[in-house]
Structure formats: structure tokens, C-alpha cells
Amino acid sequence: MEGFCFARCRFTRLVVAMQLVMGVLVICISMASLHRFYTTDALLPGGLDDPARCARFHGAVAGGYSGFDIRALADRVDEVLVQLAELQDKLEATALKIGKKTKKRKGKGKLQQQENMTMTEFQRFLEDEVIHPLYGAHIALRLIRIPRPDPDGGAPAVDPLVNFFAAEETRKYVTAKRNREGRPGAYGANRTYGSIGHACVVMRRELDEYMSYDVGALCPDDWDLGQRLMLGGCDPLPRRRCLARASKLFRRPLPINESLWALPDDGNVRWSRYHCRGYRCLSARNPRRGYDRCVGCFDMDREKQRWMQGSNGTTLADFRMEEVLAVKPGEIRVGLDVTVGTGSFAARMRERGVTVVTTAVNLGAPFAETVALRGLVALYAGLGQRLPLFDNSMDMVHTGGVLDGWVDLQMLDFVLFDWDRVLRPGGLLWVDKFACARKDLDDYMYMFLQFRYKKHRWVVSFKSRDEVYLSALLEKPLRS
Missing domain, CATH: 1.20.120 (Four Helix Bundle (Hemerythrin (Met), subunit A))
Incomplete structure (x- = not known):
């Protein structure tokens, strides 16, 4: 005692x-x-x-x-x-x-054993x-x-963003960082700037909340806040000096041959910001499923039949993967899939020796986590972001379900020109069942035809009385 x-x-x-x-x-x-x-x-x-x-x-x-x-x-x-x-x-x-x-x-008469720290x-x-x-x-x-x-002779440059934000971590991030001991950088620059989107100024309150955390500790469980900033134009987000959270029940993922067409374990996903708490809730067979934007995306039996020969219930707008790859035999090696889905297109391409990066945003369901847990590469990026890919580097760009008839024409113009930038000469643009209203078809057709790509396939079919599908397989010409 x-x-x-x-x-x-x-x-x-x-x-x-x-x-x-x-x-x-x-x-x-x-x-x-x-x-x-x-x-x-x-x-x-x-x-x-x-x-x-x-x-x-x-x-x-x-x-x-x-x-x-x-x-x-x-x-x-x-x-x-x-x-x-x-x-x-x-x-x-x-x-x-x-x-x-x-x-x-x-004050007590009897001695009691107390637990020491x-x-x-x-x-x-x-x-x-x-x-x-x-x-x-x-x-x-x-x-x-x-x-x-400034040692170079200029006036002291004070970034107005430094004093505009309230969170100290935000001010630290946007402040220009001079090179150590005045050493020149890789490209001759004497300072480095942390880049954030200009919309971060408009969303200052949300960004200050996002950057309010304990340095070196676990990050707050606020991925949805970061995604809201991304979709609001505050992209790229500033880096944070905290440790990313993971599910407490995380288990070893499946081997690659098994993971391509199997749903991951529920314990490998943090469900704290979703309506559902498991993949069974997201299944198309569930009458009260938690997400309707991509019906059937989490049904692996259904996904395994897509883009395959002899699949039932298809229309003229459904192109077979073997037919598409036969247009450029042996030339399709790397590609980009801009879609709403769980990476099934990339999984199907991987079986054929093609590496495809899938863009994913978690709109109501863990799309990015699912793509990664299937052994595929998920590029966490929205439509408003310039693709972090170099010019003329992709053999194929595939899109399906993400632009369907809602996107503004000027916004679509910027998106398509960015796709054209990363697509190499002779590369293929696969427009997979682009859905829009019949009255808007001419406007959207012009958006795709303005690039003067070579048409390998061009199909318009009915989706409903007032809506149509547009599917196209286009080849980028050589420009010099």
C-alpha cells in the first residue's frame, strides 16, 4: 500500500x-x-x-x-x-x-486494492x-x-488566402514553402505552393472544418465532408497530417482470381456515412436497397454477364467486348473507365490483359472501396477535375452511366476535350449507352461528333417513349 x-x-x-x-x-x-x-x-x-x-x-x-x-x-x-x-x-x-x-x-478504515495507472x-x-x-x-x-x-528583390508577397482561412492547418498548407538553404528545385523554382481549388474560398467554413484535426492523430471520420468539398469544386483538397482511419473489422482481402467477381467482406468497409450497413442491403434483390443510381452494380452474377457474347436481354446499343477489342487487336493495353459502377468493366478487361483505371465517387454507396477491394485501381475523382493523366497516354476511354442526359453542354464540352487530351492517336472512345431525352439527342450527338473521330460503330436505340440510348465506338485521329 x-x-x-x-x-x-x-x-x-x-x-x-x-x-x-x-x-x-x-x-x-x-x-x-x-x-x-x-x-x-x-x-x-x-x-x-x-x-x-x-x-x-x-x-x-x-x-x-x-x-x-x-x-x-x-x-x-x-x-x-x-x-x-x-x-x-x-x-x-x-x-x-x-x-x-x-x-x-x-478516510476509509479498511485497506482496499486500487488499480494503479x-x-x-x-x-x-x-x-x-x-x-x-x-x-x-x-x-x-x-x-x-x-x-x-523577398531576397530576390521583390516586395514581401503575402497570399491573401493565408489570412482568409480560420483553421491553422489550412494557413500552413497554402503558405508558400521556400526551398531549404535557397537550393534550386527540380524546375528552378525557389518555393513550393500547395494547390487547392478556388472554390475552397467559397466553401471556407467546410474547409476549415475539414482541416480542424489533431496533427499526428487519427483523422476524423469525415470522408463525406471531403467528398462534398470535391464535388463543390474545392479540388484538389489540401493534404492533411493525420492518420487515415480503417474499419476495425478489416480482414485479409481475397486473392485476385477470386476477388474480381466476388463482393468484399462487409468488415472491410466503413459504413458510418451510408444508409446501408452491408452489401446485402445494396443488392438489386433487396426491395428496400439503399442506392438506386446504379441498380444491380453490386449484383456480381448480373455484372459478370455484361459485355459478353450471348448475354440475354440486350439491345443494339450493347456492344460486346470481344467485338470492340477486335477493332484494334493487340493495341488496347491501358484505359480509363469513367462510369458509375463497382469496376466490373475494369475486371472484365483485366481478364484480357488490359489495365483499366476506374473513376469512382461514393455517391450513396462504397464504390471506391469496392473497386479497390476487387483488386482494381480506383481513381477518386469527379467530373469537374482535370484528369491526372498525361497527354496521349490512354489506349481507350470508356464511359457509361455517369453523364446520362443531365450534364450541362458546356460542362460536357470541357469533359470531352479532357478525354481527347489523354486519348492517344488511334485510341478508342467507347460511349456505352449514353441515355438522354429524344429532344436533346441532336445537341448531344454534336458534342461527340465535333472531334471528327472515325466511326467504327454508331447506334441509337429507344430506351423508353421519350428517352433514347446512344452508343458509339470512335477512333481518335492523328493531329500534328
Whole structure:
């Protein structure tokens, strides 16, 4: 019992010592901030009493410092002080809690065995409650600096985005990073910029929420927030310095020969942001399925029959994969599938030795996870994003179900020109059952015909009384 009390007292003394250290640190930071404020004139030789020096100072501000937000600088200092104050409150509450338990034990007549804090628990307490907050405050303090003149002779460039966002991680990301020791970069650039879409400014509140996390800890379970930012035009998203979450029930995936045409294990997907909680709910046989945009996408028996010879219930708009590949025998090696689906087209192509990357967005169902767990490559990208592929690099671009009659014509124009960019000369564009209203058919046909591709196949068939299917197999010409 004496050893137990000694351990408890030692821990209490440690917490009290940490409180004292934190208190001294807060006082030092406050005094340093006040000293810096009251000694601003020391930055100017002769002080502010000299009108000539004052005029030169204001001239320098007009030349480059006028865009600097002093209020944002003060807000950063306040944020650090708040973090340190919260940390001190946590330590005080912990010490008070330990003190109450110690008094209760002393007041009892019988000796009772109490569970002591293990080294693992103590380590976790220090990391979560002390080290991480101190690290965040340390990084924030390192970024508090008035912009200095550019060594290259230019005015101090202050990105307005730095002071526009509230989340410190966002400001860290968009701030230009100078090369170490002035060394030139790979392309002669002396600084690196973190790129984010201009729509991030419009969605500032959502982006600040997305970038509010603990550095080095587990990321929040907010993939849906990130996807909402992507679809809203805030793309590419800024990188984050946290550890991605995975399902607690994650199991070893199936071998490649088995995984192509089998649904993954439910435990390998995080279902926290979906209506369904398993693949059975997403099945086409379920009358209350959780997603209707791609009926049958999670029915592997049905998916296995698509693009095959002799499949039943097809129309003239359904092209067979063997017929398409026979147009360019041996030339189709890599391709891109822009679709709403679970990667079945890529799986079918893989059986024929063709590597296909599938674009996927999780609109109501885990499409990206399903594609990856089937052993295929899922490119997490929306229609508004420029394809991260080089010019003339794809042998085939396949699309089906993603553009069906809803997309704006100008938006479709940008998308098609990007597909044309990545498709090599002689490559194939496979338009797979593009659905639209009959009255809009001429407009959409023009969008595809404007590129003057060679027609291998061109079919228009009825989907319903007012809707039609357009399927086409087109070959990109050589341009020089």
C-alpha cells in the first residue's frame, strides 16, 4: 500500500510540476507579446518621432506590407494562448481528481486494492493531453512572423488566402514553402505552393472544418465532408497530417482470381456515412436497397454477364467486348473507365490483359472501396477535375452511366476535350449507352461528333417513349 501511495504521490507531483511549467510558459508568452507591441518603434532607427523615418516606414508598408493582416496575427497569438490555457485546465482537473481519490482512500478504515495507472495509460495520457497540444502550439508560434522583403528583390508577397482561412492547418498548407538553404528545385523554382481549388474560398467554413484535426492523430471520420468539398469544386483538397482511419473489422482481402467477381467482406468497409450497413442491403434483390443510381452494380452474377457474347436481354446499343477489342487487336493495353459502377468493366478487361483505371465517387454507396477491394485501381475523382493523366497516354476511354442526359453542354464540352487530351492517336472512345431525352439527342450527338473521330460503330436505340440510348465506338485521329 505504501508503494501504491508513493506512485500516486509521484504522479500528482509530476502533474503539479507540469502545471507550474505551463503557467510560466503562458506568462512568458504574454509578456513577450506585450513587449513586442510596445517596442514596435524599435524596429525603426530613431523611433517614430522622426517624420522622415515615419514617412519611409509608411512607404514600405504601401510597397508590400499593406496587404498583411495584423488582426490575423493577433488572432494566432490568441489561439496559442487559448490552447495553453485549455491544457493547463486539463492538468489541473486531473490533479484535482487524483487528490480527491487519495482523500477518499485515507478516510476509509479498511485497506482496499486500487488499480494503479499503468505505463501505457500514462504514456497515452501524455501523448493525447500534453504532447499533441504543446506541439500544435509550438507550430503555431513558429508561423507567427511579419513578412520580410523577398531576397530576390521583390516586395514581401503575402497570399491573401493565408489570412482568409480560420483553421491553422489550412494557413500552413497554402503558405508558400521556400526551398531549404535557397537550393534550386527540380524546375528552378525557389518555393513550393500547395494547390487547392478556388472554390475552397467559397466553401471556407467546410474547409476549415475539414482541416480542424489533431496533427499526428487519427483523422476524423469525415470522408463525406471531403467528398462534398470535391464535388463543390474545392479540388484538389489540401493534404492533411493525420492518420487515415480503417474499419476495425478489416480482414485479409481475397486473392485476385477470386476477388474480381466476388463482393468484399462487409468488415472491410466503413459504413458510418451510408444508409446501408452491408452489401446485402445494396443488392438489386433487396426491395428496400439503399442506392438506386446504379441498380444491380453490386449484383456480381448480373455484372459478370455484361459485355459478353450471348448475354440475354440486350439491345443494339450493347456492344460486346470481344467485338470492340477486335477493332484494334493487340493495341488496347491501358484505359480509363469513367462510369458509375463497382469496376466490373475494369475486371472484365483485366481478364484480357488490359489495365483499366476506374473513376469512382461514393455517391450513396462504397464504390471506391469496392473497386479497390476487387483488386482494381480506383481513381477518386469527379467530373469537374482535370484528369491526372498525361497527354496521349490512354489506349481507350470508356464511359457509361455517369453523364446520362443531365450534364450541362458546356460542362460536357470541357469533359470531352479532357478525354481527347489523354486519348492517344488511334485510341478508342467507347460511349456505352449514353441515355438522354429524344429532344436533346441532336445537341448531344454534336458534342461527340465535333472531334471528327472515325466511326467504327454508331447506334441509337429507344430506351423508353421519350428517352433514347446512344452508343458509339470512335477512333481518335492523328493531329500534328
